[in-house]
Amino acid sequence: MTYIKMCGLTRKCDIKAVNEIKPEYIGFVFWAKSKRYIPPEKAFELKKLLDKNIKAVGVFVDESIEKVAELLENDIIDIAQLHGHENEDYIKNLREMTDKPVIQAFRIRSSSDMEKAVNSTADMILLDAGMGDGKIFDWSLIKEIKRPYFLAGGLNCENIAEAVKTLQPYAVDVSSGIETDGLKDMKKIAEFSAIVRKEDES
DSSP states (O other), rough: OOOEEEEOOOOOOHHHHHHHOOEEEEEEEETTTTBBBBOOOHHHHHHSSTTTTTTEEESSSSSOOHHHHHHHTTOSEEEEEEEESSSSHHHHHHHHTTOEEEEEEEESHHHHHHHHTTOOOOSEEEEESSSSOOOOOOGGGGGTTOOOEOOOOOOTTTHHHHHHHOOSSSSSEGGGGEEEEEEOOOHHHHHHHHHHHHHHHH
């Protein structure tokens, strides 16, 4: 089974939509330069509305370890996703402050990028094309990977069936692919999820 992560939620209606669809994960972006950024206090309000069976992931880019740990320990998020230049020391130090899971994201452009991802000590890894720019990377680079991973980068309702069928990732991570004019689109959320679930059954 391929799990689903719907990232970059910012509104109460986004939470209402995912509560109906029930992906396994959703994401809040805490990187101030992102157009999907929300402050922790707003994420806290949205988290209270979220179905308890859906895990909330916080997306960070070179954030202080203390801030990440604080959001985890205060249950604003359940999992931290590190999308910047965080290294093994960063993960080690974060684990000294919290026992919550960590996802480390990697931009995949070559086999050496894949090697770094496979050797990460994070609980889970995410393979992406860039910083949420909605582009696909060369999937042939990851066909032989044995470690479970989140597949991200340019996924949408048109290509997700092929992605799941070809790669069978642990999870798929979508953001811009379920948006219209920069906002989450309820119809696209439902369609994307239905395609993934259908591929799981086939």
